[in-house]
Amino acid sequence: DAGVIQSPRHEVTEMGQEVTLRCKPISGHNSLFWYRQTMMRGLELLIYFNNNVPIDDSGMPEDRFSAKMPNASFSTLKIQPSEPRDSAVYFCASTLDGISSYEQYFGPGTRLTVT
Amino acid sequence: EDKVVQSPLSLVVHEGDTVTLNCSYEVTNFRSLLWYKQEKKAPTFLFMLTSSGIEKKSGRLSSILDKKELFSILNITATQTGDSAVYLCASYSGGGADGLTFGKGTHLIIQP
16 A cells, blocks of 8 residues: 555645645545644644535634545545644545544645745 | 643654654543644644554554543654645544644654
């Protein structure tokens, strides 16, 4: 199994630009999580999906952030417009049985730098 | 607001030493505590602890939860350079994205 796949691995963009991060969960997993990691705030859960449905997006920092999961094998996290404070590593993780199954498998992350 | 505090923030020891990493929590509706190991890339799951006093072991790693004193420890015996990583603990209080709260991690460095 290829594991959780994220793209791009690194992105550098200018403030105000739209950023789209992509994630392909492990085949057969029915829950997908988006996290953000910074030195200041550590690892934060942004949103999670169960069976392609967003269960709770209260972790999403503000309206500039949006996430979609159009099918079981693909999710996007979009930031529009991006700001320098969005610079972080964004992880996607998947698991089989929802948030009660804690053995989450993380992707390699996307390192986002907004200048 | 739920809070998870890990200590120490960083730790440098020699190969072969035993280390104890600490995690304390203040969480409403606490349900479980989780430990992850993060090397250069993404966190990997180590343990989930739900019951007080029951030790979980995996090789040289072990962990235990104290729900009365609201803390957990992660022990690593006979440390190896491959144990060098950031160790994260997280609490789960149930329901939604707010349910997972991570500590900032302990950066462990094992010197040969």
